Amino acid sequence: MSRKISKVAVLGSGVMGTGIACHLANVGMKVLMLDIVPKGVDKDAPAAQRNAIGNGALKAALKAKPAPLYVKRYASRITVGNFDDDLDKIADCDWIIEVIIERLDIKQSLFEKVDAIRKPGTIVSSNTSGIPIHMMAEGRSEDFRKHFLGTHFFNPPRYLRLLEIIPTADTDQGVVDFLMNFGSVVLGKQTVLCKDTPGFIANRIGVYGMAKILELTEELGMTISEVDKITGPPVGRPKTGTFRLADLVGNDVIDKVMKGLKQNAPHDKMVADVKMPEYFNYLVENNFLGDKTKKGFYHKTGQRDEKGRSIILGLNLETKEHEATARPDLPSLKLAKQIDDLKNRFKAVFNSEDKGGALVRKSSLALFAYVSQRVPEISDHIYPVDDALKAGFAWDLGPFEYWDVIGVKEGAELAKAEGYEISDWVEKMIANGHNAFYKMEGGKRLYYNQDSESYEVIPGSEEAIVLDAYRATSVVFSNDEVSLHDIGDGVLCLEFTSKMNSIGEGVLRGVQQAIQITEDGDWTGLVIGNNGKNFSVGANLMLIGMMAFQQQWDQLNMAVKLFQDTTMKCRYSSKPVVVATQGYVFGGGCETLMHCDAAVVGAESYIGLVEVGVGLIPGGGGTKEFALRASDSYFDGDVKIPTLIDKFRTIAMAAVATSGTEAYDKGYLIEGRDRIVTNASLNIYEAKKEVLHLASGYVAPVMREDITVLGRGGMAALYAAAHSLKLGKYASEHDIKIAQKIAYVLCGGDLTGEQKVSEQYLLDIEREAFISLCGEQKTLERIQHMLEKNKPLRN
């Protein structure tokens, strides 16, 4: 039977319930969200009162940041109700998710009602993080138990990629397989198959790891800011490090999970051995729980120093006072700053002699030992453990991958020297001469299967195109900033390899060359895409800045021309060019996107023409493209100016779309041409399919000579709009100067009447405007500020 899910019931409208409901709405589900009727509300009271809890939660979600919905209008896909009046409506739903209070008895009684109402075959799941899944199914019908399992989302559900799938012994394998795939392809999550063990995978490993760092912090006599710095980006983990993360999650939650593990997993010796430090208990006892109580390891005072920065105090672990923290000064931190490559950086920090190195080394070795012992207890294989930690805690590498960096054998020996026990299967693996948990082979990434004692392809990963896997064998061409891969079926993929995937001369020449190779050879088409966190942060500002500061106008003109020629080559290539994006798609990255035949956009793509922030206008064809798109939207009798103002504002305010869907609204994406994939790890695969689809009968577009521009009539309206922004203090003098340049290009210059112009004409005036801004002192100040501080300057 092919299962379809289009209507989902979410039972419970707390932060998680609402977040899950919103994400289901994001991906196109019709959602029914129920909660209890507020106490004291009459049976005959109007629906608005009886549904007040759910309504309130949805209203709060619309204001929450980061936004749980791709666009606010998707809230209309969520119907709010209550358990008393509307529970019978779950009979129409294809999937029922329980997200109510973490009390077994209450959950059981709700499931009893659900069992009576649901249609046979409907999937029922719980989002519990602490209650064993099988206990909730006790006493339920056979059909219920066959279709019941745990589906554990992480907060916030839209943004955190992990979805743990936890079947019981009774759960139908078909249901498990379906949700593993549905969670990945439709919900865009990293689905991880878990066993019904305490804390499942992510919390079990993650909280143990955190507790170990807390213990080591005391042992090594380190400060919380030292620990947060060294356990953050230097080792490929989020900026929140360890203590800041604890404040964010809530110290009470961590305490509860840790106590739960100690109680429910009594055989787990490493958990039993770890001792929560006294300073941690002090915080919990004094209700210093973190962000929710405004005070935890850190205390945001709400005051500002003389430079206007907010004053944040940190806990002195010895005196237990919150006090000003000193800037950490660890040799390992300095060392880490010099190393770009994560794996080399981690290794260097791991081997550092100072206490920063000791913390990373000792905590990593404990983690290695711990995960070795947890397989197969919590997971039959190693890769779910890595996937869970990467997707749930935003680590760049999972525990076994960190271990691979050190070497399996070396890591095991060092761990044993620390007194930890390494599980037998790892010992055996080493004895058999395997010194890596993962390896690349034939364009695929393989994991070590401890049962078969061999390397196997990760199931379900067949469709994710991992460019690393092609690196060794399938590179067709490369330079310092790009690699061109053969990803099969006659399709090439151009990967940016520059820092932050910024676009400099190497990328531009690389794109041109890649298109040339595609056109000249026996290739079907080209995908431009990469597996980086961000597709591209935009043009290499350093390069433009250098030429601008040295007033090399001819070189600058040539550089901008190269940019324009490159995007135009994407547009007018004789073979299809499709872009695949994720993360930041800024400036030149956005211009590249707009000029391809189609875009396959990860839902979490943040697309925007942000050039105004550095005192420039989009100069790689972006401003021209907005003029063209405005022109294409005009209809007979259209007054045109509102459309023009809308396009103008988007560029002049450097508006970034906060989701792929919003990028349609902002005019960066075109309905019908570009499409969104919820799971960004499938974007290159889908882009490749798009190339193959477009390739049959592909005809390159004809250069445009028919772009309607409004001339000075349009400019007047845009000037007026810009002037109001200045008076309202939303824009500075210089912003207005830039805005007027944008207006000039969008309107085709100060023509006295409306007329049709060519793309090349618009590109020429766009380039001229760009270069003229490079001669402005305030633009140079903005560029310099961005290069030095990585933040836009308002001047």
Add this chain to the structure above:
Amino acid sequence: MYIVKAYRSAVGKAKKGSFKNYRSDDLAVKVIEYMMEQTPQVAPEMIDDVIVGCANPEGEQGLQMGRHISARALGKVVPGMTVNRYCASGLETISIAAGKIAAGMGDMYIAGGAESMSMIPMTGYKLAPSYETAVAQPNYLIGMGLTAEAVANKYEVSREDQDEFAYNSHQKAANALANGYFDKSIVPVDVTEVWVENGQRKEKTFTMKQDEGVRADTSKEVLGKLRAVFAQGGSVTAGNSSQTSDGAAFTLVASEKMVKELNLEPIARLVTCSVGGVDPLYMGIGPCAAIPKALSRAGLSLSDIDLIELNEAFASQALAVIRTAGLDPSKVNINGGAIALGHPLGCTGAKLTTQLIDDLERTGGKYGMVTACVGGGQGIAGIIEKL
């Protein structure tokens, strides 16, 4: 130049109020028909012209709305025109009627204004200024909120004073509603709404007869929490600005000859009406340019004026005008103003005239003044004598 009758619709909240789907031409027809019923001596064909004020005469208010209103309310033979002086339109039309009568060009006019801010955006559908203006005089093109900020800064009107003014406007308006001060001149209008709910066609009819904008329960604290909406770090908020509204108001203006011939009972006389220009950046101070002109034409001084309706486009400009022109605050807007009661642009002048005549009668006053600032940097002041 007598005002024989003056009626208005209740004022609806734009976009969410009772008139959100009620066209302003339809509303005008209702008010004029009602006025004619109250004046049986006047036959439709006696009306020389219908003069309709409207600030955004396009879209639903396009097609020369004045003519459509005259033909529908009074018959094909009665002509009609549309007049635009933005927020002064509804008073300007009365002034035009009076002027025509004084010049001997006619005897009887219906003059007033109608506006649906629910339907027509404030800047119209196509903002298309002159390139020369945009380049050389961009201040001529700015939104009204920014002029209110400019006035607040130049005339040093504090946020607290603006909020207090807004609070008092609501309090006074609530008092007026409670006492039914407006009821006499409000034309009840039956509104029928048809909509779809849960796939079902639904219909309801209700009578709209009370102004909708008043918030009796607002407080200075609530107003103080609102954010500035027009400028970063500014002081002009949604709470201390006028409300966008829908409404219609009309007067019957007649010559002395007609009054006598038909034995009409005039309620007031338009003594004079003046307009003046100011810097468009400080649009809100406009009344200060018009008030002295009107007083001088009328041969009166401020102390002769018993009551003043000063249109509250924004609290900042109303306060700046009161202070600069030296108006006695106790005479100004005794029933609150546009901040509480709404400001249906082109209708407002006639609506305030209607209210002022009623208030003069109720309080036993003789002279009253209607004054307003006008977009683009103008002011209007009309002096009314209660008969």
